[in-house]
Amino acid sequence: xxxxxxxxxxxxxxxxxxxxxxxxxxxxxxxxxxxxxxxxxxxxxxxxxxxxxxxxxxxxxxxxxxxxxxxxxxxxxxxxxxxxxxxxxxxxxxxxxxxxxxxxxxxxxxxxxxxxxxxxxxxxxxxxxxxxxxxxxxxxxxxxxxxxxxxxxxxxxxxxxxxxxxxxxxxxxxxxxxxxxxxxxxxxxxxxxxxxxxxxxxxxxxxxxxxxxxxxxxxxxxxxxxxxxxxxxxxxxxxxxxxxxxxxxxxxxxxxxxxxxxxxxxxxxxxxxxxxxxxxxxxxxxxxxxxxxxxxxxxxxxxxxxxxxxxxxxxxxxxxxxxxxxxxxxxxxxxxxxxxxx
Amino acid sequence: xxxxxxxxxxxxxxxxxxxxxxxxxxxxxxxxxxxxxxxxxxxxxxxxxxxxxxxxxxxxxxxxxxxxxxxxxxxxxxxxxxxxxxxxxxxxxxxxxxxxxxxxxxxxxxxxxxxxxxxxxxxxxxxxxxxxxxxxxxxxxxxxxxxxxxxxxxxxxxxxxxxxxxxxxxxxxxxxxxxxxxxxxxxxxxxxxxxxxxxxxxxxxxxxxxxxxxxxxxxxxxxxxxxxxxxxxxxxxxxxxxxxxxxxxxxxxxxxxxxxxxxxxxxxxxxxxxxxxxxxxxxxxxxxxxxxxxxxxxxxxxxxxxxxxxxxxxxxxxxxxxxxxxxxxxxxxxxxxxxxxx
DNA sequence: TTTAGCACTCGACACTTTAAAGTGCTAAAG
DNA sequence: CTTTAGCACTTTAAAGTGTCGAGTGCTAAA
Numbered sequence: 225x226x227x228x229x230x231x232x233x234x235x236x237x238x239x240x241x242x243x244x245x246x247x248x249x250x251x252x253x254x255x256x257x258x259x260x261x262x263x264x265x266x267x268x269x270x271x272x273x274x275x276x277x278x279x280x281x282x283x284x285x286x287x288x289x290x291x292x293x294x295x296x297x298x299x300x301x302x303x304x305x306x307x308x309x310x311x312x313x314x315x316x317x318x319x320x321x322x323x324x325x326x327x328x329x330x331x332x333x334x335x336x337x338x339x340x341x342x343x344x345x346x347x348x349x350x351x352x353x354x355x356x357x358x359x360x361x362x363x364x365x366x367x368x369x370x371x372x373x374x375x376x377x378x379x380x381x382x383x384x385x386x387x388x389x390x391x392x393x394x395x396x397x398x399x400x401x402x403x404x405x406x407x408x409x410x411x412x413x414x415x416x417x418x419x420x421x422x423x424x425x426x427x428x429x430x431x432x433x434x435x436x437x438x439x440x441x442x443x444x445x446x447x448x449x450x451x452x453x454x455x456x457x458x459x460x461x462x463x464x465x466x467x468x469x470x471x472x473x474x475x476x477x478x479x480x481x482x483x484x485x486x487x488x489x490x491x492x493x494x495x496x497x498x499x500x501x502x503x504x505x506x507x508x509x510x511x512x513x514x515x516x517x518x519x520x521x522x523x524x525x526x527x528x529x530x531x532x533x534x535x536x537x538x539x540x541x542x543x544x545x546x547x548x549x550x551x552x553x554x555x556x557x558x559x560x561x562x563x564x565x566x
Numbered sequence: 567x568x569x570x571x572x573x574x575x576x577x578x579x580x581x582x583x584x585x586x587x588x589x590x591x592x593x594x595x596x597x598x599x600x601x602x603x604x605x606x607x608x609x610x611x612x613x614x615x616x617x618x619x620x621x622x623x624x625x626x627x628x629x630x631x632x633x634x635x636x637x638x639x640x641x642x643x644x645x646x647x648x649x650x651x652x653x654x655x656x657x658x659x660x661x662x663x664x665x666x667x668x669x670x671x672x673x674x675x676x677x678x679x680x681x682x683x684x685x686x687x688x689x690x691x692x693x694x695x696x697x698x699x700x701x702x703x704x705x706x707x708x709x710x711x712x713x714x715x716x717x718x719x720x721x722x723x724x725x726x727x728x729x730x731x732x733x734x735x736x737x738x739x740x741x742x743x744x745x746x747x748x749x750x751x752x753x754x755x756x757x758x759x760x761x762x763x764x765x766x767x768x769x770x771x772x773x774x775x776x777x778x779x780x781x782x783x784x785x786x787x788x789x790x791x792x793x794x795x796x797x798x799x800x801x802x803x804x805x806x807x808x809x810x811x812x813x814x815x816x817x818x819x820x821x822x823x824x825x826x827x828x829x830x831x832x833x834x835x836x837x838x839x840x841x842x843x844x845x846x847x848x849x850x851x852x853x854x855x856x857x858x859x860x861x862x863x864x865x866x867x868x869x870x871x872x873x874x875x876x877x878x879x880x881x882x883x884x885x886x887x888x889x890x891x892x893x894x895x896x897x898x899x900x901x902x903x904x905x906x907x908x
Numbered sequence: 909t910t911t912a913g914c915a916c917t918c919g920a921c922a923c924t925t926t927a928a929a930g931t932g933c934t935a936a937a938g
Numbered sequence: 939c940t941t942t943a944g945c946a947c948t949t950t951a952a953a954g955t956g957t958c959g960a961g962t963g964c965t966a967a968a
Contacts, residue, residue, distance in 0.1 A: 250930055262941075329786075384724075457798075461814070468808055593961075607913090611910090911968075912966095913966090915964090923955080923956085924955075928951090932947085937942075
């Protein structure tokens with residue numbers, strides 16, 4: 225079932241030409257553009273073979289061929305050449321991702337950068353097995369409390385609680401220890417439930433202040449759950465989106481938390497996971513390819529950065545960009561802390 | 567130049583029918599649907615007059631009429647009937663906007679709610695004449711500092727600075743007072759510049775810690791500048807967006823900070839500002855209507871909530887929704903702090 | 909002032925025609 | 939056995955054509 229050199233060359237040329245042009249690729253184009261030293265008739269025979277084996281598809285009988293999911297898969301696994309990032313992109317990455325701020329901010333930065341370089345929407349999924357490490361409550365003015373949540377993986381989340389009555393320092397201390405006792409070790413995704421328990425247990429002792437704090441935390445956490453989608457508009461440039469229905473369906477899909485969640489959460493933890501077209505379990509994603517990168521720091525899994533594009537996406541560029549980002553995150557490449565170009 | 571009753575009725579019917587159907591409205595439709603006790607010929611004469619006076623337009627000679635910008639304007643100013651919000655919408659608003667969190671969170675909530683009720687994109691513009699009131703620095707762990715910025719208008723912004731070396735409490739105290747001395751009273755939009763000055767003046771005294779803090783603040787503020795657009799995908803349901811080019815142009819416009827900024831900032835402060843079609847100075851917005859609501863609290867201007875939709879938007883519903891929200895904000899309607907329905 | 913009647917205009921839509929692109933097969937050539 | 943030239947065939951996309959209907963403006967009468 226393995227392909228001879230000529231067939232490999234043909235397959236890879238079809239994939240690359242189609243990625244570039246978005247038009248079905250014919251035998252004549254291949255001969256002329258990719259300097260295959262065979263006649264178009266020979267190429268046609270091979271293309272027919274590749275179609276019979278499921279690597280290529282034909283939209284209709286008088287059109288050229290386009291890669292099938294199996295074709296893209298074979299290309300990605302066996303034929304694709306590693307591609308170096310352009311100096312331009314490297315500079316852009318290094319000057320934009322500055323390492324400031326907490327993990328969330330960095331995630332956002334990365335998503336923006338990737339989206340810009342690849343002209344594609346990106347989605348961040350955070351590790352939701354992370355657990356609460358400790359909680360601090362700081363009084364910043366008479367009726368403003370700042371609550372800081374620190375997670376085991378070292379991410380920091382904070383929120384502000386307005387309290388109607390002034391709170392004494394002693395009360396804050398007491399409340400802080402109650403919060404820590406009850407919540408330390410709680411997985412972030414179970415925090416909401418755990419907070420309800422805290423309220424029930426200790427509400428009366430603190431005449432509503434605890435409730436105000438807990439509500440602020442709850443609200444902050446619910447904000448967290450919203451996914452960040454940057455660059456959705458970029459994908460419209462692809463000819464796949466010339467049809468308004470496609471656009472609507474895509475927009476609805478990408479803004480439907482559940483679909484994205486289930487797709488990304490199910491994906492196994494790999495450094496880099498590539499799911500092409502119909503390999504996606506979620507039917508609505510069958511025309512798209514999702515490439516996800518696990519983001520780690522100090523061997524702790526922080527979350528996932530995913531790129532969603534048409535099957536006909538530039539695999540080589542996408543993968544090399546994500547790999548570069550990954551290396552940067554995991555310390556193989558030093559994070560710039562100043563804008564020193566290149 | 568004023569219109570008689572019949573002409574007013576015709577104009578208002580054309581506007582309302584077109585808002586509903588998105589199809590040019592003909593004389594026959596008007597007679598049948600709006601029970602005008604005149605023949606279609608009479609209506610036609612009036613419509614011709616309304617067109618000559620610039621209230622209506624005709625896409626082509628054998629089509630019905632659609633309202634011009636002037637027509638919409640006359641409708642909004644003179645003909646439109648106040649519309650009560652449905653109980654459903656009122657409930658939804660009251661149950662969703664809970665008043666938790668800082669001003670920014672509330673802004674976000676409001677934008678989401680409005681976007682959902684009106685099926686339209688919303689944009690938040692924050693008051694950038696607000697100034698720094700005071701700054702607090704809190705040590706939350708060995709190498710994490712939390713910086714809290716409080717503004718004159720009472721908004722609170724915070725960010726986390728990672729510091730490479732541990733900092734003594736005394737140093738924190740000293741730095742805090744330096745920051746307050748230098749920055750108190752600084753307009754938020756000039757903060758970036760002011761921070762540079764602080765760095766230059768006091769960098770050496772604190773071996774880089776101050777730089778780390780300042781960079782974190784800078785980054786947090788740059789995040790702030792990003793506008794929130796919620797519900798962009800909703801607008802696609804309008805027939806105006808059946809053409810992919812329109813969609814692209816709209817998406818590019820709405821994600822281009824500069825356009826939105828200049829449009830909204832220039833708009834005078836009114837409780838409610840309505841800019842229809844070609845009344846917009848920005849050419850790219852000439853097919854859209856922008857309705858902005860100033861958000862105040864305790865008589866302080868906090869920012870603007872704007873709704874962007876096709877000229878053919880539901881003015882009555884949009885305006886009554888925004889007015890309801892405005893009243894809620896300014897205290898005329900009590901904020902719910904619990905989900906008690908209705 | 910209003911209306912019935914009518915000729916006229918123009919877009920929407922369905923249908924036909926034509927050109928171009930690309931295929932698969934066959935038979936001959938290497 | 940592999941490759942290729944040649945050709946008939948298929949199908950889409952684009953351009954052109956004809957008809958239908960919605961809606962108008964004008965005129966003359968009520």
